[in-house]
Every structure is written in C-alpha cells, then in structure tokens.
Amino acid sequence: MTTTPETSAGQPREPWEPALSVRQVLGLERVQAGQPEVVAGAHRLDRAVRWVHVAEAADVGVMLSGGEMVLTTGVLLAGDEDKQCEYVRSLDRAEAAALVLGLGRAFPAPPDTMRRAAERCGLPMVVLHRPFPFAELTEEVQSRLLRRKYAAVSLSEAVRTELTGLITAGAPVQRLLDEVARHSGCPVVVTNLAHRVLATAGERAAVDDVLRDWERIARQAGAGCADGWIRAELGCRGERWGRLVLCGYGGDRAAGRLLADRAAEALVLHRMLAGDGIRAGVSAGSWDTWEEQSARSLLTDLVTGAVPARLLLPRARAAGLPVNRRVFVPLVVREREPGRPARVLRRLGLPGIAARLADDHVAVLLSLAPDQDARALTAHFATRLRAEPDAAHTVVAAA
Template sequence: MTMTVRQLAARTKLGLSIVAGSSGAGRTVSWAHAIELLDPTPWLSGGELVMTTGIALPDDVAGQRDYVYRLADAGVAALAIDTGTTLRDIPQAIIDAADDRDFTVLRVPAQTPFIAVSRTVIDDLAADQLRTVQEVVDGQELLARAAARGGLTVLVETLSNRLAASVCVVDRSGGQIARSGELTDLRRRVVERLDAESGRIGGARVLAEDRWIITINPLPATGDPHGYLAVASPTALDAAGRLLVGHAVSLLSLEMAKPTGILDAESRLRTAALALLRSGGELDRRLSQQLGFPNDPQVVVVFVAAGALSADVVREVIQRPVDTAGDPYLLETLDDGVALVVSSDAADRISAATADAAQRGLSRRVRIGISRPTMLSTVRTVVGQARAAAHARDEVGARPAHIDDIGTLALLLGQPAESRSALITSSGLQSLIDYDAANATTLVTTLHAYLRYGGQWDTSANSLGIHRHTMRNRIRKISEVTGHDVDDAQHRSELWLALQARELE
C-alpha cells in the first residue's frame, strides 16, 4: 500500500507536522519533488509531495492563495514548506487556502533536509513495488496450483477469492463455463456486450455498470477466442490485480486449448477407470490421485439417459462442458446412456452443466438421475440407482431425479439382491431378456417404453421411432414370451417393478 501524507508525517525522524488541510492527509504520495517555481504545475502529474523553501512564494495574500489553489487543482498530494531557510513560519494565507481546499500543508523543521524526505518516500515506493511483485508471484503460483488441481472451476474460484471480485468464464457463444462471486448475472452482461459487438469482442473491455467495474478479456486462440474472462469489482483493479487477471487469461486459454490427443487420452483413462470399478476392480492409489480422487472420497453417480438417441452422441455433447467445469470425474458410455462419477458436492453443478449442454447441443432435454453417495471404491453398487432414477423420471427435462425421490425404486433398494432377481424371473422379464439375447431383438426396450407411456400405442411407438403396427406386434410377442397378458393391470405392475429391479442390478 503506497504511503499516505499522514503516514509520512508520522515518521518521527523527519519531524514533519501537519499545519493545514488535515482532512486531506489520506492522499497517497506518488513522488517527492523539490521545485521552486511560482507555477510548478506544468511539470507535475498529480500525487506528488511538492517541497519548497518558499523562495518563490508571492508576498501578497492573493498570490499565496492562488499558489495553493493551483497545486490543489493539479492533484498534488501535499505541500511541504521548509522553515529553516527562507521562512521561519508558514504564512497564514497559505494555511487558510489549504484548509479551504482540504489540501494538506506540512511544516518541515530546519534540521530536516529535503533529501531525507525524498529518500523516505522513494524507499517506501520501492518497498511497495516489491510487495506488489511478491503479491503477483504468490498469486500466480496460487492460480497455477488451482488450475493443476481442479481445472477451470477451481481456477475461477481462486481468482475470485484473491481479487475479492466476481468472476465468470463463458465460451465464445456466451455459454457459462464457470462462475464465482456475488454478481450472479455477470454472464448476462458479457452476452450483452457480445451482442453489441456482433458476437466477437476483439480486445479487452472495461465497463462501468451500476456499482461495478467490469473487465472483459478474450481468451486467445487461433481465429476466434476460446471464450471470455469477465471480472467485476466495486473499484478498479490495482496493478497486482491486473497482472493476476492477465496470468489467469493465459492459464484459461491453455486449459481450453488442450490438444485433442491429450483430451482423448484423458477421456479413455477416465472410462477405463470407471469400467474397472464397475467390474469390481480396484484403482491404483496413484492413478486415483491423478484422476482427482485421493483417499477414496465420497462420490455419486450422475446418469444421463440417452432415450432414443445414441449414447455415444450424448457423451460427445456433454463431455466437453463437464471437462471444462474443472471438477474431477469419471465417465463411461453404457448401452442406454452415460454414467458420470463425481464428488458428492459437485453433483448439482455437473447435472446443471450436463442439462444445459444437452439442451444447446442436442436441441432437446434429457433425463438425469443421481445415486445415493458412496465411496469411490464401491461406486459399482450405485450405478444402477442413478440409471433407474433417470429412467423413472416422468418428465423429460425436469430437475434431475435423486434415487430417494423415486418411491417405488427406494423400496426396491431396500430389498436384497436375491429378492430383486426373483422378481425379474417370476414376472417373465428374465425370459424376455434371454429371448432378446438369443434373437438380437429389443423386446425389453419395447416393453419399457410401452409401460412408461401407460400402454399408449402411438406415444410409445413414436418414442422408439417405429410404426404403431410394429409396436402391436412386439407387444403380442412379449405376452407370448413372458406368458403374461401385458394389458392386465396386475401383470403390468409386476413387469414394471421387474424392469426397475433390473435397473438396480
């Protein structure tokens, strides 16, 4: 923090005293300058401590007043007058004029040379610059560790905390990737600026809106920027803050420009890790740490149901936003959707990012289910929960379904695995599963759609992309294979419960 006039006057070794304008002594001193001119203002830039022996001061009251007013109007921090060479006392006209403008005047005793005052100011400025450099270095190291540890999300949170500011990162189309701080509509303000500049901000922008100073910085890339970093603070950022923002821009650009080969390799590693865990295997401790899951943490499974789409298509759309969110995750494509393993406290954030990505990338909403928390080492036991919760969600695009919100499924979870297996067999569903496996048919999927839509031929057929007559033929075959009339209410209930029990296996 740069020295103020009051702090300078408090240096006892100098013997300075404030004789006028004490209310203005909070101004910072940018330099100390001895100058003996009647009008020194052409050689001043503001913030200086002007020192004079008074040799050039006018003798008349009006001239002395105008001299003080010129200095105050030029933004000078204070006036220091020596009382050991030309003057023995400071003229009352100068004191009165300084009080009138809240402009501080310091009395310099005869034994204090101007060089001592200048050296004190210069030493403090040098120390302040050193503090700024150290602050920037510390901040850069903190941001680098945040980026390495948690990617974009942790980096944005760290920058926000370091600057005591609101921070937001958006992609080139204005979609929010990460945000931190109290200004919740920062993304909207960035999008408005994008719209005002025809969808592309070419350089840094500084905006004053409401009580906020907002800086928007492009994240450089070949061609259009990867996106934009916006920082909103109540006051303008100081030099250290601006340097930290510049460093964050570099880190964010590097993070968003990871070569495709690296991203593919990381993706394959996450998929292999989840596949291993689902099969009952154990992750190597070092690999678990590398993937962001040290010490067997508590996690949940977020399952995104593909519906009528290919699960691979769903994965392609949601993976990039999940990756840039910065939270550690594992991901695997299953037959009917995509399974994500994330820390328990990231579930809502990842679900929201996934839903938003699906809406923008697929032009449709998806069903999302969330399992109960478990340890990473036992994650295989809850994959079925998340899948079942997603498939049990009645309304596509509604908020993600937690397994505990689904009454029937929660009851099934309380049953031992043997009981659920018995239900699958007694209902005839196992016969249908075996038939599909032997004949490469999709009767189980057909049954699921038919029961989900309450036996409505057209709706269930449309959900599968088949003709209603094909649907009727399949349902007839299902009744034949299971030995149950699918239109019978009791059998329908048994088959529906069996389907849910199968999801939990």
Template sequence: MPLSVRDVLALEPLRAGSPQVVAGAERLARPVRWVHVSQLSDLTGLLRGGELVLTTAEGPAGARDEPALSAYLARLDAAGAAGVVIEAVGPASGGETGADERPRGGESRPPGGGSGLGAERLDADGPDWAEALARAAEGLRFPVILLRQEVRFVDVTEAVHSQIVNEHYEELKFAQRTHEAFTTLSLEHAALETVVGRAAALSGTAVVFEDVAHRVLASTPGPGGSTVDLLTGWERRSRLAPELDRTGVGGGEDWLHTPVVVHQRVWGRLVMPDARGTDGGLAPRVRMVLERAAQALSLRLMAEQDQADVERRAQGGLLNDLAEGRVSAEPEALARAEAVGLRPGARYLPLALRFAHPPAADPLDVQRRDRRHLEAVVRAAKAAGISALVTANHTGEIRVLFSCAGPTQEDRLLERFAGLLDQQLPGSGQHGAGQHRRIGVGHGASSLLAAARRLPEAAHIAEVAAGMDGAERPFHRSADLRLRGLLSLLRDNRHLQAFAETELYRILEDEARNGPGLLGLLRDYLAVNGNKNALARRTRLSRPTLYTRIAAIERLLGVDLEDPESRACLYVALLTRDLVAPHTRTP
C-alpha cells in the same frame, strides 16, 4: 502499497520536526513518487507529478503577501505535487542557522541563494502564518504541512527514497509471485473457483466472475466479508455497472472490472466490487491481480466445449455445497442460487434422474450420451417454464433443484416436465422414452437448504425406481417404493444377503443345472399373489403343467406356497437378489 504523504510524515526525520497539517488533512493518502527540495517560487517544468516538496520559511512559503502565497501553492498543485512541507526556521523565525548552511537533498535554489521573492516575510513562529497558509490552500487538492522544529532535509530525502526503492522492489517481487501463481494455475487447468479464490487471496478483496448474462460462475468474498453481502441482488447491481472494453471502474458502486475474452469474444467479466482505493485511486497490485486472473480464466475457458459446460459446472458446485452441508445459512444459499440463475420461489423441489441404456465400451460414447441426457433435461425444464439448477455426476445421474410457487403446483410441474423430457430424449417417437428414464422426487421444502439436502433422497428413489416395473409412471416418490425402497437401503447388509441366499439357493442350483424356468415361474406366482387362474393366464401354461411345476418348486424349497409367510419371505428374498445383483433379474 505506494508510499503516501501520511507514511512520510510518520518517518523519524519528519516526526522530529513536530509536523502540523494546516490544510488538506483529507488528502494525506496521496502517493509520493519522489521528494524535491526547493526554495524556488515557480517549479513549473521541474515537477513531473507525485513529488513531496520540502521548503522553508525563507522561501516563497514564508511570504507575507497572501496572494503571492496562494499563487505559489496553486502552482505546486497544478504541477501535480503530492504535498508541501514547510519548515519554520531561518531568518523569518529568528533562527541563527540559515537553510543554505544545512545539508539538503534534491534542492533547487534561485541564483544568489535567495527565495526569488522580495516580499516581506511572515513571522513563522506566530499563529497568523499557519492561518495564512490554511487560507492560501483553500480549494487545493494537496496537503500543506508545517514543521515547527528544524530537521535535516537530507535525512528526509534519504529515508523517503530508501522507502520508495524498497517499495519498487516489493512491487517487482509481488508481480513475479502473481505471474508464477496464475501461470501454475493455467498449466494445471485449475477450476474457475480456484482461479477466483487465488485472485481474492492475492488482492485481499472480494472477486466475482460472471458471464455475459450476469450469472455468477465463481466468487470469493473478501477478508471479513460474507457471500450474502457480496451476491445479494447481484444481477441487478451488475447491470448498473456498464461493460468496458478494458480494465476500469464503473457503476454506482464503482466496481473495478475487466473483460474475460475467449477467441476474440467477450465471455464475461471479472469484478472486484470492493477494490476502490482512497482518493479515488486503485492500488497497482489490485489491478495487476485482476488482469492476470482474467488471463488465466481466458486460458481455462478455451478448453471448455461451450459456455453451457461452465454454467452447469457452476450450478453443480453450488448443488454439491448445499447437499453436503458446506453452506449452513439460508441467506447465503439463496444469494448464491439466485446469482447462478435460480429464481427465488415459495418452494423448492429436489429431483434425480437415471437413464436405462445398453453398456457402451467407448468412454467417449458414454460422455456424449450423458451430455445428450443433460441437455435434454435443461431444455425440458426451460420449455416447462421451470427455473432450475441442474448438474450431472460421473455416473450419468442428473440432479435437479426446481423452484416453484407452492406444493399444489408440484405434480402439475413434474408431469409437464416429464412429458417434455420424453419428447427430447432419443426414442421418443418409437416405443416412448419414458421407459428409458426414471425420475426420483424428494420431499420439497420452503427452505432452499432443506430441499437441497434431500437431493440424496431423490437419488435413492431414482436408483430404486430404475429396478422396478412401472414405465407408465412419469415420476416416483418415496411412497411408490415401499418395501423395495427399504430393502434398497439395506441391500449391503450381509444378514439380509444371507437370508436371500438361504431362501433361494436350492432353486438357484436347479436353474444352474437344468436351465431357467422355475425361478421365473416363482416370480410370476408371487406377482399374482398365488392366484392359479391368474397365473395360468399370465404364463399360458396348461393347468396340469402349471400344478406340476408349482409342486416342483415346493419340493425344491421345502415350503408350502399357500402359506402367506412363505410367500412373503420368498418375495423379500427375490427383491433383495434383484437389488444386490440386478443383472440376474429374470423378465
């Protein structure tokens, strides 16, 4: 950080002078660019701004004429001086050692060694001088410091200049470190969250990346800060900070922000809401980090297909954090969800969608197909007037979190959404798209966290429903799964798998030797609960043929199909086989 007047006063050479701030104590954070020693009454043209002026009571600062003293201080202020330090020594204070007899550095003197003022001197040891200085400095923008003990100005200049040089060196090292950090992230195609997190770590303040609609795509709170405080009411607060075409400060909260530009189009902006500096200034390091991070984000976004990809990724990251317990507080969950575009609701509903499709050998075809499904889900939710968070995983499964007004609206919203989704999906005008997708619905909740943590439940329901008949259902809940849902949970259990194999192995061996037929008939028999009249109509087999084949099944399996327990065991065995190896299921 730049050296301030307060920092200079803390250095040993000045502390030895017992410094007293007689005016401008609230301005001690002003940065010091250099130190200038002078007894001249007018330094106009000699200062470039940011200098701390060192002088003594022998110079114009010791004048008894208060108007002259005020004019002297005003000229320093107008020249941009960071402050003035006045040593109360020399003839004006009765000291025996003159200022010209002591080492000085960077010193300006009028011709002849005098002060340039013929005014009568104030008593530098008396309280009236400090009071006069305070009155003369009223309304000025810099601090006035009085030294009651003699100091060596050359020691002060050496100490300050050494600090300034060191600070410049540290700034160069920080700039190099910042450059290397964001260059590495760009080369690694780091995620937006990673870039924003690194910016927050380097700057020591909160950082938020938003799109042009003021939806938060990535954020990291500052040290000791919270996501709730950072993101609550973000869209409203962000709209009060006007967009700028370059790095700047704006809005009621004085946010520091810079645009993120991709292909000459403003994509969003990177914001540091808490980056305000003291005295209205901003640390150069903070601005540097902000701008380098914005450049890294621009490079990262160039690789994205479109803005929707980034929005989905932001929503997906949040849904994963919520479902996997990385967010534990409801206020934080609500703040983050609203910031990425979810309207608050009285109730939240978790969904998962699976799509039936023929296998594709080309990975690009799979990606394009999954992308079409995701876009269809997003369009259907918007068309239904539903506020939702949507994401897709690598298997093509899509997870959704709906916001709704209450539990009484759930079924109506789900039916409307399912109908609109079927219109969006390929094949909607032929045999109906509903047979190609399954929607699993988890238990809704008034808590966003509770609903999000039921997304795995919705995914399980969709997975089980994908192996069921029932294309006429617009969606499935846990009550629709029953035994199939339980077996799906247990399908990896080796005891259950061994049970199914034991029940069916003889008929499976017969199918392997003689071809399919009896296993399909067994399925039909169990589907009509052993009703032979219904079975005959279903299979269109003559009664003699039907009875002969049923008897063959009973001989193979060694069971009586009229026995309810036998039918139940075989039904469980067939369901288990379907869940473990769904490709073996006969139609």
C-alpha cells in the same frame, strides 16, 4: 490474450506503481520529528504519494506528473499572496498529492492565504513547525517506495511462474484460484459481467461472509469504493466475459493489483487452452462454461450433504437465484448435458440452475415463490423440455 485494466466511470485505472498515503508519510518517525500539522485538506489524507519533490518556483505544476508530495520553504512566495494562491492552484491542477511547507524565516506561521486556497482545492497542506532537512524525508519515502515496488514485482513474477506451472501440469481452475487466495490472504471471487458469482476460493467462513451480502458489496467494488477490493477484467480476443475480485485485500495495493492481474492472465490462458483443445486430455469445445461449473459445485454440495443447506443460501443468492421466501424444487432430468434444460428455464422465465452430476443425468434446482404452483410449473417445464429438438426420450422426475 489480454486482461483489461480496472476502470471506473470509463476511465483507465491509476498506474499500479506502489504508493504510500499522505497519512502514512506523516506518520513516519523522521517526519514526526518535524512536528507536522495538517492545516488544510484533512479529509484527503488517504491520497497516494507516488513521489516526493522539492520545489520553490511559483509555476511548480509544470514540473509534476501527479501524485507528488511537494516540499517547500516558500522563500519565493513570501509577501505575495497572488503567487501563494497560484502556487497552490498549480499543484491542484497537476494533481499533486499534498503540499508540505517548512515554517521558518519566509513563513514563521502557517500562511492563511495558502491555507484557504488549499482548503478550497481539497489539497492536503501540512506545515512543519520544527526545522527539518527535506533530504531526509525524500530519502526515507523514496527508499520505501522502491522497496515496495521491488516486493510487488517479485510477488508478481513468483505468482506468474507458479500459476503457469499449474496450468502446464493440467491443474483445474479451482486449484489456480486456491493458490491466488493463499497468496492474497483474502477471499477470491470470479463473476460474470452481471456480477453473478461463478467461482470462489479462500477460507470458507470468509467467503461465506462475502457472499452473504454479495449484491451490495459487488456494487461497491464495481464503483471502486470498497476498501481493499481489487478487480481485474477477464477476456480475450477483444471480448470480456468476467471479472476476478480480491475481496478485502489487506496488503500493499500495488502488490494486490499485480496479483490480481497475474491471476486474471492465468484464468484467461487456462480457458483459452481448454477451449482450443490444446491442454492434454481436453477436446475442442468441451470446456464447460463458468456458469455450469458454478451450478455443478452448488448442486453437488447440496446433493451430497457436504455443506448444510442453510449455508448454501448465500452461494445460491450470489449465483443469481432468489432465496428470500422461496420454495426450492429439485428435479432430475435424463440428459447428458445441462444446456437444454438451462435454455428452457430461461425461455420460461423460471429462476433455476442446472448441472450434469452423472453421465446421463442433469440436476435442476428451481426457486419458486410460495404462491406459484410448483407441480404445474414442473409439469410445464417437462413438457417444454420434451418438445425440444432431439429430446423425445427426455425424462423429468422430482428428486
């Protein structure tokens, strides 16, 4: 069983270790005592600070592994503009988070050469106008990072234990997702690889807000540019089949990533046990696809009237059904399983969903354009369905 790390443009995602942003570090009370001023790279202050490192050597880059906030007095750089430029370039090559220069005897004022080099590289450069013990800054940041890491790991293990217990007790997938939503405090969405929504959890109003503009938001989340959106790939045995997304997670990003990973592991385990017939009461091969579960939830809410039809439109759109200027045609098919009606819909190119709502009845919802002949298309669908193997006694009726 594996979950695939989040990727962007085919690259592995950044490590999950907790981090503060450059902006957050500069906002700390101890740092404010040094009167910090951002003199370059102001548009990059949200870069993650993974560690704090004090370095004076001109070739500092070889000592870094990325994400460090580098503190220096510049004592070995004064009077040599070439060294100053190389110092900044080495930080950029090492993917340092920011450069903090303490003004003093070496540099009584911000050095223009370093400032211009940092601006060209897009490296945040900060000067401290008042003497400031670097040890206080490193102690403050390191302790905060360690506390965040401990909190993230504790949350991860607590969630893993809780979700494993639910799986052992035979809880349905929705119960797992509800628990993930409770821990995350934000909507949770499961999609297939085409971004179609298969399941959701969380406060209903917040979920509806997410689904209302799902196509645009899903593209942003997939590109890694949506604030607070954290995703984990779902797959096992070398095959990916979906994604779990925390939509607008407001906590520490490291904790959110661990939470998403633990949730993904639980969903994959649940699916494997159900599909392999290991979980009590589940026979091999009886696992419904996520698409079928999503369709059943949507159609059940529509049939029972539990949710007003107008509020179901965002869910229908997120499930892949066209909803703008459409005519919806509900049908009932006397079939035990939705597989055959869904297969015929795909072959005919008819937008629709199918789900078993009773032992021997399948509900079908067609989404047609206003200029399409609903009666003729329904008749054609019924004819093709009856022509399917072992479907001689299939009956299709308008609901």
